[in-house]
Amino acid sequence: MSIGIWQTEAKVNGPLELKIGLHLETSAEGKIIEFYCHKNKSYLGSSRVTSRYSPENKTAPNAYKIISDISCGPESTHLRFDPLPADGVVAITKMRVHTRYWHTVDLRDAIDHIKPINSIESVELIDDQIVIVSVGSDPYVELTDQLQSFVATDRSDYLGFLAQYAFVAFILLKIVLPLLEIVMRNGHQVADFSHAAKRLFDQVVSKIVDFTHRFFAKPITLNGFLLVFAFSIYGFSSYIFTGHLIKNGDAGFFSTLLFIALQFCFVTSVYIALLGAMHQHTWYRVIVGFCLLAVSFAVWVDVSLFSLNGMHLSQGLAILTDGGVGRFFDNLRFTGLSFTELGLYVAALFTGILLSLSLVWFLEHRGKRFQLRFSIYQSMVVVLFAIATIYIAQSLSAPKLNAEQIFTYQDHHPIGLSFFDVKDYLVSFDAEAKPYQRNDVLPADAGLTTTSPISNVYLFVFESLREDMVNQQITPYLSTFRQNSWRFSKSVASGNATHYGWFSIINSKQPFEWERYKRLTDKQGSVPLQVFRQLGFTINIYSAKDLSYLQSDQIMFGQDLSLADYISPHPDMSPPDHDERITKDLIADINDRHKTGKNLNIVFLDSTHYPYRWKSGAFTEITPYQGTPAEGTDVSSAVRIMKNDRQLIVNRYKNAIKYMDYLFGKSVGAIRDNNLTDRSVIVAVGDHGQQFMENGYMLHGFTLFNEDIDVPIYFQTPGTVGFVDDKVASHVDIMPTLLDQLNVDLEGIRGIQGSSLINDSRHNYKLSSVAGEQNTPSSFVVSSPDWKLFFRTERSNPAYFKKIYVTKITDKNDKVIVPGAGLRADYVGFVNQYFPDFLQQTPIMH
Structure with a gap:
């Protein structure tokens, strides 16, 4: 009996070997059907099983029996079903799952597990059948997100297995007993x-x-010079990171620096173990020593990047290699650096690698005057001592560090050993991520029409433009435009980086969906642009930006860019020259082509991309500023300069804004001079903001302070009288508002997540996302006219989160507030009072 219980436990708790059998009815003969499974993050091709509605699987006219083996693995949680490659209807009449035996699933239970994910119009239980209606390409559903419990062993199963294995054990015992008798003789x-x-x-x-x-006791010869050099680099990076957390000289600085720097012991112990694992051949020692230096340099680069703008080395490399290694230089150009600067950086990188190898080789051959002998035992003792010291240092630092400083260390230091006992959130809520639905195909027979006399729409997208920079001194033309426009008590970017801004403005989609949409290989592009196309508008793109960055051109205009009738060329020239060129092209078309027909004109201006450039002579410059109008300095140097004279860098930014404002004024003047104002809508918007160390960072992409997300959103329509609307506006609302101004009824049109600001009856708060963490954001803020609610989702599973964590509440000026006594009930009450229906109204949750 004991053996039977043991075997039964092993059986019911072992990994699932999954087979699925479906009886299906459909008219899609010959079409492909697919299954995938995954563990929480993404569906991988390695788990895909493909079948077909083939004659071999047919059981009756339009009826098929599909049985598939799926290599899911013991920890898989989700099961995906692709019933068709495109539009159509499939009915599941019977579902069976085989793990330990074939088990028939009640379709009334199965319907509760099924979630429509992409291009699915409906999933309904009709006459004891699950009917799936798909629209668009690549439709699929999630059959379950609880795969391990989908066919959990019930009591009768358990007793059956127990009886089976107990009987087998009895038979084996009858065989073993005679053998034991022979052994005893x-x-x-x-x-x-x-x-x-x-x-x-x-x-x-x-x-x-x-x-x-x-092996552990064997003395290993270490080059002392190499260790000192590597520790110097690591120690300097520790000083940079500590300085980012705490101002040098403040209480807790030394103890924090100590527990961060001591973590070099872990790197050293790995170095010693690698040397001890092989015969100490010179070239092997050189390679391992180079790796030690490379790790120290990588930590230095990582913490330096993070201290500048919140980005990590891995994220930067992911952006630069997006689309393949071959796209490295194209993506690098998007930083705004000239070819000369790019060449110097690449040359410096390879020179650094060669010099590091040469240095290690020299030290291993010539630098033998300072050598240390360590065994792995001794290195383990050092590591244990370091851990104990880190614990003590963190105990001393804990009273002097606030929660945000501790969270920053835990989340962003490359090693980040932590003994701090601090929660990184204030209050949590159960909230499930909204399933991804592609919805990027506008039906050809949507029947959309407009009776509006508006024939031209001009959408100006300004790079890195903060709302607080719009004034008569910096932007005289945009400031005048603002006074005569419909504007808002608060207007926010939906994301804090360019690619998020473009996606939100043009596609009217939350950045939460950006990464999953980007992965598609047959993108149809922006649904709002498809609406404009059906209304008879010609879509003209005047861009100083390289729109191929992170496939943004395909994301906005479709895989083949067919949604754009005209995209301006992008020759090799500086951003100010690009801005001037596209402005000339735009004005030429205003003077000619825009006088007839319908035109949607989208203008991307770029001079305010770092290092902020402009063409001299167009306006009176704001002085003093660093560098020349054509050339600035690198970001690291800019941060050092700002410590002594912040205005030298800020004035570069202001002058670049003035230059774009000058070009904007010329464009709006051309519209007015050609008498097109009465039949034109003009919109001005910033794609995101920009920081100048106001909150410890330079540029943008990591935080959601006002400097990052407060941007201009101004509408000027025929007969507009300038006024301030008490609504909160965001990027995703721009396209729906434009279409509403054209009197287009968008009821029933899917694929647009924003709402028209003309008749927006929803609660007055809007969502913004952080771009600098990972491709699917996990940190957010919702902004109301008076308050901001910061929250995060589960970082390890951002696309499929089941909880959210409120991390901070501030007023509209980013000043942290603590409601009541700071108890959970106080925070919940604040959220319910000032962000009513927060969980239901936030567009990434359902």
């Missing part, structure tokens, strides 16, 4: 064999222990 021979086996086992164990002891 020959006991001395068995005893001799047992003693010999024990001696052999003891010898093997002794040799393993002896080898392990000799």
